[in-house]
Amino acid sequence: MSRQALLSVENLTMRFGGLTAIDDLSLEVPHKAITGIIGPNGAGKTTFFNCLTGFYKPTSGSVVMHHPVRGPVRLADLPSHKVARVAQVVRTFQNIRLFANMTVLENLVVAQHNALQKASVFSLAGLLRLPSYRKAADQALERALSWLTRLKLMEFVNHPAGALPYGTQRRVEIARALCVNPILLCLDEPAAGLNPKESAELNELLLYLCREEDVSILLIEHDMSVVMNVSDHICVLNYGRKIAEGAPADIRVNPHVVKAYLGEDDLEDDMAAAGA
Amino acid sequence: MQAAATTHAMTLPQRLKDAFSVAFIALLLGIPMIGLTTTDEGGTALKVLTRWPALALFVAICFVGRLALQVVREALARRRARRPAKAPAQAGSSRLLTVIGWAGVGAALLVPVAFSDNRYAVDLATTVLIYVMLGWGLNVVVGLAGLLDLGYVAFYAVGAYTYALLSTQLGWSFWQALPVAGGVAAFFGVILGYPTLRLRGDYLAIVTLGFGEIIRLILVNWTSFSGGPNGISEIPRPGLFGYNFTPPGSEHSIADLLQIDYSPMQRLFFLYYLILALALLTNLFVRGMRKLPTGRAWEAVREDEIACKALGINTTHIKLAAFAIGAMLGGFAGVFFAARQGFISPESFTFSESAIILAIVVLGGMGSQMGVVLASLVLVLLPELGRDFAQYRMLLFGAAMVLIMVWRPGGILAHRAPTLVYTGPKGDQA
Numbered sequence: 001m002s003r004q005a006l007l008s009v010e011n012l013t014m015r016f017g018g019l020t021a022i023d024d025l026s027l028e029v030p031h032k033a034i035t036g037i038i039g040p041n042g043a044g045k046t047t048f049f050n051c052l053t054g055f056y057k058p059t060s061g062s063v064v065m066h067h068p069v070r071g072p073v074r075l076a077d078l079p080s081h082k083v084a085r086v087a088q089v090v091r092t093f094q095n096i097r098l099f100a101n102m103t104v105l106e107n108l109v110v111a112q113h114n115a116l117q118k119a120s121v122f123s124l125a126g127l128l129r130l131p132s133y134r135k136a137a138d139q140a141l142e143r144a145l146s147w148l149t150r151l152k153l154m155e156f157v158n159h160p161a162g163a164l165p166y167g168t169q170r171r172v173e174i175a176r177a178l179c180v181n182p183i184l185l186c187l188d189e190p191a192a193g194l195n196p197k198e199s200a201e202l203n204e205l206l207l208y209l210c211r212e213e214d215v216s217i218l219l220i221e222h223d224m225s226v227v228m229n230v231s232d233h234i235c236v237l238n239y240g241r242k243i244a245e246g247a248p249a250d251i252r253v254n255p256h257v258v259k260a261y262l263g264e265d266d267l268e269d270d271m272a273a274a275g276a
Numbered sequence: 277m278q279a280a281a282t283t284h285a286m287t288l289p290q291r292l293k294d295a296f297s298v299a300f301i302a303l304l305l306g307i308p309m310i311g312l313t314t315t316d317e318g319g320t321a322l323k324v325l326t327r328w329p330a331l332a333l334f335v336a337i338c339f340v341g342r343l344a345l346q347v348v349r350e351a352l353a354r355r356r357a358r359r360p361a362k363a364p365a366q367a368g369s370s371r372l373l374t375v376i377g378w379a380g381v382g383a384a385l386l387v388p389v390a391f392s393d394n395r396y397a398v399d400l401a402t403t404v405l406i407y408v409m410l411g412w413g414l415n416v417v418v419g420l421a422g423l424l425d426l427g428y429v430a431f432y433a434v435g436a437y438t439y440a441l442l443s444t445q446l447g448w449s450f451w452q453a454l455p456v457a458g459g460v461a462a463f464f465g466v467i468l469g470y471p472t473l474r475l476r477g478d479y480l481a482i483v484t485l486g487f488g489e490i491i492r493l494i495l496v497n498w499t500s501f502s503g504g505p506n507g508i509s510e511i512p513r514p515g516l517f518g519y520n521f522t523p524p525g526s527e528h529s530i531a532d533l534l535q536i537d538y539s540p541m542q543r544l545f546f547l548y549y550l551i552l553a554l555a556l557l558t559n560l561f562v563r564g565m566r567k568l569p570t571g572r573a574w575e576a577v578r579e580d581e582i583a584c585k586a587l588g589i590n591t592t593h594i595k596l597a598a599f600a601i602g603a604m605l606g607g608f609a610g611v612f613f614a615a616r617q618g619f620i621s622p623e624s625f626t627f628s629e630s631a632i633i634l635a636i637v638v639l640g641g642m643g644s645q646m647g648v649v650l651a652s653l654v655l656v657l658l659p660e661l662g663r664d665f666a667q668y669r670m671l672l673f674g675a676a677m678v679l680i681m682v683w684r685p686g687g688i689l690a691h692r693a694p695t696l697v698y699t700g701p702k703g704d705q706a
Contacts, residue, residue: 053586084588091586099579102572103694110576111587116569126568127561145698157698180587 005066006031006184006216007052007089012061014044014051014240021047023240025061029184034210034217036231036248038224040260044240045220046094049186052218053091054080065089067183085114090182092173094189094220100162104153104172107161108144111179116140147175151205167198174205184216185209191223199226206230228252236260286346295342302338306331309671370693373646380649384552388545398544402551402616404656406609409555411636411648412562413605418634419643420562420571421598422578424481427468427488428633431461431603433495433625435610440508440620441501450514454611461607462600464491469599473592476581488630495622507621513543514550514615521546547616554612558605559645565601567695574598575643575695639680641687650688654680 007029014022022044029035037045050056052063052075063075065087073087084090099107109116119136120126126133148154151171156164161172170190177185187206191199207230209215221227227234227248234251236244238260244251251257286294311331314322384405391397410432417425438457442448448456468487472480495502502508513521519530521543530542565571573594576584584591614620636655640647654676662672680688 055582055585080585081588081590084586090588093583093586097580097583097586099576099583101579101692102575103696105696105698106572106575106694109696110572110584110589113569113573113576113587113589117573120569123565123568123570127564141696141698158694176587 004031005029007066007218008062008064009052010062010064012048012051012063013059014047014056015059021240022051022058025237025240025242027235027242027245029216029218030233032210032214032216033232034206034219034230036227036234037218037220037237038222038227038234038251039237042239043237045237046188047240048237049091049188049218049220051076052083052186053089054078054083065184084180084182088181088183089186090177090180090184091186092177092188092190094192096166096169096173098161098169098173098176101160103158104148104156104161104164104175105141105144105158107172107176108147108179109140111176112140112143144179147178150208151175151178167194170194170198170202171205178209178213178215182215184218186218186220188220189222190219191221191226194223196225199223202226203230286350291343291346294346295339298342299335299339303331303335306334310334370691373689373691373693377646380646381556388548392541395541395544398541398548400657400660402544402548404652405548405551405555406613406616407633407636407652407656408649409551409558409609409612410606410633411640411652412555412558412645413602413609414633414637415643415645415648416562416565416574416605417598417602418637420566420578421574421595423595423598424477425484425599425602426481426627426630426634427484427486427491428602428606429625429627429630430468430488430491431464431606432610432613432629433491433622434461434464434603435607436614436620436624437495437502437508437610438607439611439614440511443512444508444510450512450611450615454608457611458604458607461610462604465599465601465603466596468603469596473595485627485630488625488627492622492625492627495625503621505621505623507619507623508614509619511614511618511620513618514547514612516546547612551612551616554608558608562605563645570594570597572695635677639677639687641684641689641691643692644687644689647687647689654688 005028007027009025009027009029012022012025012027013020025044025048037048039045047056051058054075058076061076065073065075067073067087070086075083075087075089078086099110102110116133116136119133121133145154145157148157151174153168153171153175156168156172161169164172170193174185174187174190190206191202194202203226206217206219206226210217210230219227219231228251229248231248234244234246234248235242236251236254236257243256243260244254246254311327313325313327315325317323384401387401388398391401410428413431414425414428417423417428435457438460439448439450439453442453442456443450468484472483475483496505498504499506515521515528516530519528519533522529523538529538566575573584573589573591574597576589577591577594577598581591584594613624617624632655636648636651639654640649640651655673658676659670659673662668662670665672684690
């Protein structure tokens with residue numbers, strides 16, 4: 001990690017009563033890279049995302065986003081909508097949370113709510129259709145269409161989001177998150193429920209976003225074909241603790257990781273088989 | 277409703293079994309409703325009489341009717357099977373709705389012309405329009421933002437009492453009080469909205485129900501302020517540019533001003549056109565809001581509040597805006613109600629009013645503007661038309677509600693028109 005970290009997590013702990021979901025986790029997420037977070041079920045991955053994005057208040061520890069313009073922003077102090085608005089950290093969900101009855105285009109325009117709301121001046125400029133608001137609305141439409149084009153979703157533009165195939169919904173959710181203009185995009189199991197072809201397309205998409213669009217990505221994923229192929233850096237959690245960190249090739253053979261996934265019997269081949 | 281799911285023809289024993297079971301249910305229901313009746317014997321005694329022949333007739337009708345229904349259903353199912361499933365032509369149906377909407381506005385404009393000597397008809401049409409306006413207001417909260425509000429009548433009451441008090445105590449005119457009363461109602465909307473921000477669905481419904489009752493109980497019990505159960509009377513009628521619809525010779529009479537013959541119907545027509553204008557403005561406003569960021573966020577909050585937060589939307593503001601705007605529209609309707617009646621009391625703002633307004637929104641189809649109009653017509657006109665049936669009136673009303681929910685579970689018009697449609701490069705968006 002030679003580059004400066006984008007997000008620094010220090011001694012993060014999250015307790016629910018007697019259960020310690022995240023235990024003294026420290027982690028650095030680098031700029032313009034894909035960071036994978038893996039771990040067995042219940043390892044605290046989604047809880048980590050919830051702490052990051054303001055849905056949970058961590059018990060202790062700090063999460064600091066080094067925003068390129070605004071400087072360091074303490075995420076744990078912000079309500080969830082400000083995490084997206086101020087820190088530009090945007091997340092997706094493990095169970096897709098699209099606005100199912102609204103069209104794909106509407107979903108993407110809602111994601112640009114804050115800019116549009118400002119232009120609508122308490123809805124007055126909007127109701128009167130002042131040029132300033134119409135310009136903002138046109139820009140929002142343009143941005144939505146450009147992401148739809150880049151994510152190859154144009155054919156679904158006017159479809160109700162809830163009626164789309166599962167894999168397409170995942171892409172729409174990513175497109176919607178991108179409309180918020182994220183610096184750090186947190187994806188919670190984006191490959192869950194995808195078939196191998198769709199997973200491969202997802203790999204391509206993630207690499208494209210990171211390399212071409214300069215979006216840093218934090219990725220929770222069980223599908224090893226995705227994590228191992230796209231991640232620059234992987235962090236492994238188990239029982240809320242970080243048990244390993246490093247490049248995909250190192251993680252693959254790390255004895256702690258193999259133990260966490262497969263039990264005591266540390267056979268490298270088994271790990272590879274589980275991954276594939 | 278098992279029979280609805282089957283598309284193949286039933287055998288005769290199946291048919292008979294089905295019809296018998298329906299007849300049996302009809303018998304069970306019919307014993308208290310038709311089989312037994314009471315007559316006044318004079319004094320305090322009521323005598324129970326039996327009407328077995330009527331009950332037998334009722335059960336027989338149900339039995340035969342069920343058999344007939346099976347035949348009709350199968351015929352319909354066969355015809356549907358023959359016709360290939362067509363994709364719903366969305367653009368076509370929304371264009372049709374627009375045409376129907378304009379036709380409805382035209383018809384509404386002509387009501388006083390068509391019934392120029394029928395006081396009852398114009399009065400009834402005015403009542404329908406009050407409910408249409410209330411329905412459009414509640415639609416913001418329930419239909420768009422998805423916040424189940426069972427106490428909407430509270431805002432109606434706040435608007436009505438604000439006007440009543442401002443006009444009788446301080447001498448404000450209708451037009452001065454209208455915006456103020458709307459603002460007061462909106463403030464009460466925020467008061468209700470703020471503590472209930474974290475609640476959804478059933479829990480929110482209970483709190484809003486309580487809120488509606490609190491407002492009513494305050495109005496009943498705070499006699500020095502609201503007149504208590506006696507209400508407030510002699511509320512001034514709305515005028516037009518300072519002139520009133522009063523007999524010639526009185527101060528500022530429109531009849532004198534325009535040199536026309538005075539007729540009490542003129543005021544009724546004016547009230548009718550006033551509520552029509554208020555309702556249409558409400559409609560335009562809500563339609564406009566729906567296409568603005570706030571309106572889209574309302575629908576997004578209805579669909580998924582957590583996703584909204586993750587996208588940087590302050591759901592607190594969005595929900596409070598929904599409560600405030602919904603309440604404001606209810607308040608406007610309340611002002612009109614007070615001005616039209618000339619007398620208000622807490623009696624007019626009971627829970628059953630909230631229930632009717634909510635029923636209008638739900639039966640019409642959540643979020644549908646046209647549906648609200650249709651449902652208001654059904655729910656206000658049906659009990660009126662049913663007056664001839666006297667004691668069976670509520671039965672008719674209930675049956676109509678059940679039938680609508682069976683045929684159209686999403687409401688009369690469940691279609692949701694997108695707020696934004698991409699029609700191709702350089703195509704302008706709707």
